[in-house]
Amino acid sequence: MPYVILGAIVLIVLIFFMKNVQVVKQxxxxxxxRLGAFSSVWNVGLHVKVPFIDRVAKKVSLKEQVxxxxxxxxxxxxxxxxxxxxxxxFQITDPKLYAYGVEQPMVAMETLTATTLRNIIGDLELDQTxxxxxxxxxxxxxxxxxxxxxxxxKVNRVELKNILPPTDIQNSMEKQMKAERxxxxxxxxxxxxxxxxxxxxxxxxxxxxxxxDAEKQAAILRAEAEKQSKILKAEGEAQAILAVQKATADAxxxxxxxxxxxxxxxxxxxxxxxxxxxxxxxxxxxxxxxQGLAGLASGLVETAKTN
Numbered sequence: 001m002p003y004v005i006l007g008a009i010v011l012i013v014l015i016f017f018m019k020n021v022q023v024v025k026q027x028x029x030x031x032x033x034r035l036g037a038f039s040s041v042w043n044v045g046l047h048v049k050v051p052f053i054d055r056v057a058k059k060v061s062l063k064e065q066v067x068x069x070x071x072x073x074x075x076x077x078x079x080x081x082x083x084x085x086x087x088x089x090f091q092i093t094d095p096k097l098y099a100y101g102v103e104q105p106m107v108a109m110e111t112l113t114a115t116t117l118r119n120i121i122g123d124l125e126l127d128q129t130x131x132x133x134x135x136x137x138x139x140x141x142x143x144x145x146x147x148x149x150x151x152x153x154k155v156n157r158v159e160l161k162n163i164l165p166p167t168d169i170q171n172s173m174e175k176q177m178k179a180e181r182x183x184x185x186x187x188x189x190x191x192x193x194x195x196x197x198x199x200x201x202x203x204x205x206x207x208x209x210x211x212x213d214a215e216k217q218a219a220i221l222r223a224e225a226e227k228q229s230k231i232l233k234a235e236g237e238a239q240a241i242l243a244v245q246k247a248t249a250d251a252x253x254x255x256x257x258x259x260x261x262x263x264x265x266x267x268x269x270x271x272x273x274x275x276x277x278x279x280x281x282x283x284x285x286x287x288x289x290x291q292g293l294a295g296l297a298s299g300l301v302e303t304a305k306t307n
Contacts (some may be wrong), residue, residue, distance in 0.1 A: 022047045022056065029095040031058040041095050060095040064156060067106065071164065072114045074121040076129055083164040084121070086113055088144065089157040097152030105151055109144075113158075116143050126165065133160050 023046055024030055030042040034054050049055070067090070071083035088109065092098045102108045120139050121129055129136070137158050145155040165173070 016051065020049050020051050022049065027062045029060045029062060030056050031060065031095050031099040033057040038096060038100065058095070058099040060092055060098055062092055062095075064089060064091045067109060067113075068161070069110055069113060071162065072117060074118050076121055076124060076126050078125045080126045080169065081166065082126075082129070083162070084117060085161045086117060086140070087159045087161050088113055088155060089159075090148070090153050090155045092152055093154045094152030097150060099152075101151035105153065108151070109148065109153070112144060112147055113140070116140050116147075126169070130163060130165075133163075136160060 022030065022042065024042050024044050026044055028044070030047070032039045032042055032049065032054055034050070038057075039054060067088045069086050069088070071085040073081055074084055075081050090109070098105060117136075117140065120136055124132065124136075137160060140158040141155055144158060148155055164170075
C-alpha cells in the first residue's frame with residue numbers, strides 16, 4: 001500500500017513538473033507574468049515556471065507576418081469614390097510592448113491602416129492616385145511604422161493591392177486608352193509609310209544615278225572607240241601616203257639613174273594622162289607636146305603593122 005501511494009505521488013509530481021516546463025521554439029517568444037505582473041520574456045530554449053505563481057501571458061511569433069485587408073472605400077480630392085485594398089508586412093520586435101501596448105493589436109493595425117489610407121488619398125486626385133502607388137506605399141509605411149512603434153511592431157512594407165474606380169470611370173478610362181492605342185497605331189503606320197516612301201525615293205534616286213553613270217561610261221567608251229578608230233584610220237592613210245611617196249621617189253630615182261630621153265618622158269606623161277582619163281572627168285585638155293607624141297606613137301604602130 002505505501003508503494004502505491006508513493007508511486008501515485010511520483011506520478012503526480014512528474015505530471016506537475018511537465019506542465020511547468022516550457023520549450024520555446026525558434027522565432028517565438030513567451031511573455032511571462034508573475035502574480036499578475038510582467039516578469040520576463042522567454043526566448044528560444046527550455047524554461048521552467050514556478051507553479052501557481054508564473055503564467056504564460058502571451059505567445060508571440062517573431063516572424064514577418066502579412067495582413068491582407070479587404071477593400072476600403074476612399075474618396076479622392078476630386079470627389080471620386082473608389083475601393084482600395086492594402087497589404088501590410090510587419091514584424092513584432094518587442095514582445096513586451098506587443099503584449100501590453102495596445103488591446104487587440106491586429107484590429108488596431110487594420111483601423112490605423114484604413115484611416116491612414118483615407119487621409120493620403122484625400123489629398124490626391126484620381127489621376128495622381130492611379131499613377132502614384134510608390135509614393136502612397138512609402139508614405140503609408142512611414143506613418144504606420146511610427147504609429148506602431150509603441151506597440152512593439154515594425155512595419156516593413158505596405159502595398160496597394162488593387163485600386164478599383166467606379167464603373168463609369170473605368171469605362172471612360174478604357175475608352176481613353178483605346179483612343180490612345182488607336183492614335184499610337186496611326187502614328188506608327190504613318191511613320192512606316194513615310195519611311196517606306198523615303199526608301200523608295202532613295203532607291204529610285206540611286207537607280208537613276210547608277211543609270212546615268214552607266215550611260216556616261218558607255219558614251220565615254222564609244223567616244224574612246226571612235227577616237228581610236230579615227231587615229232588608226234589616219235595612221236593607215238598616213239602610212240599609205242608615205243608608201244606612195246616612197247614609191248614615187250624610188251621611181252624617180254630609178255628614172256634619173258636610167259638617164260631617159262625626151263621621148264620616154266613624154267610616154268610617161270601619156271601613161272599618166274591615161275590614168276586621168278579613167279576617172280570621172282568628161283573633158284580633158286591634152287598639152288601640145290603630148291599630142292605630137294601621140295602622133296609619133298600612132299606612126300610607130302602603123303609601121304609595125306606594115307612590116
